[in-house]
Amino acid sequence: MKRSERLVAMTNYLVEHPMELVSLPFFSNKYDAAKSSVSEDLAIVNKMFKQEGIGYLESISGAAGGVKYIPQYSRKNSESFISELCERLEDPSRLLPGGYLFMSDILGDPSIVRDIGRIFAAEFSGVEIDVVVTVATKGIPLAYAVASFLHVPVVIVRRDPKVTEGSTVSINYVSGSSRKIQTMVLSKRSLQEGAKVCIIDDFMKAGGTINGMKNLLEEFNAKVTAIGVLAEAEDEYEDRVVDEYTSLVQITNVDNRNNHIEVRKGNFINK
Secondary structure, three states: OOHHHHHHHHHHHHOOOOOOOOOOOHHHHHOOOOHHHHHHHHHHHHHHHHHHOEEEEEOOOOOEEEEEEOOOOHHHHHHHHHHHHHHHHOHHHHEEEEOEEHHHHHHOOOOHHHHHHHHHHOOOOOOOOEEEEEEOOHHHHHHHHHHHHHHOOOOEOOOOOHHEEEEEEEEEEEOOOOOOOOEEEEOOOOOOOEEEEEEEEEOOOOOHHHHHHHHHHHHHEEEEEEEEEEEEOOOOOOOOOOOOOOOEEEEEEEEEEOOEEEEEOOOHHHO
């Protein structure tokens, strides 16, 4: 295999296996190349990852060492993406009765969802995470996007039990904004005891749903190490029950009467 071909193959493998430790002998055997050549190739790949602002290769020495692709998204790329997202969300045609915004097109666009996943994964790359957890249904695409970059599984909390999930743990919680009692359930087989969890959600008002997930995860002795939300309502809730989280955008004003929406960058920009 020519070096140019090997570089393409190695880059593709690393991108498809983020956060996974890959040994030099693996690449050497797979592409029939000397370890010294593989090391030089990895140096080139690492340089280009950094130059493009999409991550870097972490080298781990020792007999069980190798390299690990750490996904990143440069600050410049992240801010540009979030600015474009704010502009799209400010389109008055998104207004729905009751002051809601239509966001299904964004959550259904693979390229947008992938970029959102990359931003969250980059933000949480230094945090220990065993699993990404979300609540059905709109947060599911975002959760899978984040999990694909962190190379961890996804666990979905549901509103009602499914016979296909076996025995479950359920809790009642109070919605932070409507103050209604609601229920969420999680299969006992879904989550390992003591897992370190990243919670991902599409929208947050007072944080009641996320707080409910945290309470449910306590039944598994799981530890929440990161929380990411795509959009949050303006911080107008005195009883907001979630403090430590990362949001990409903040919806500050929805005026149905004047057909006007105001959206600004979330707290991710200031972290």
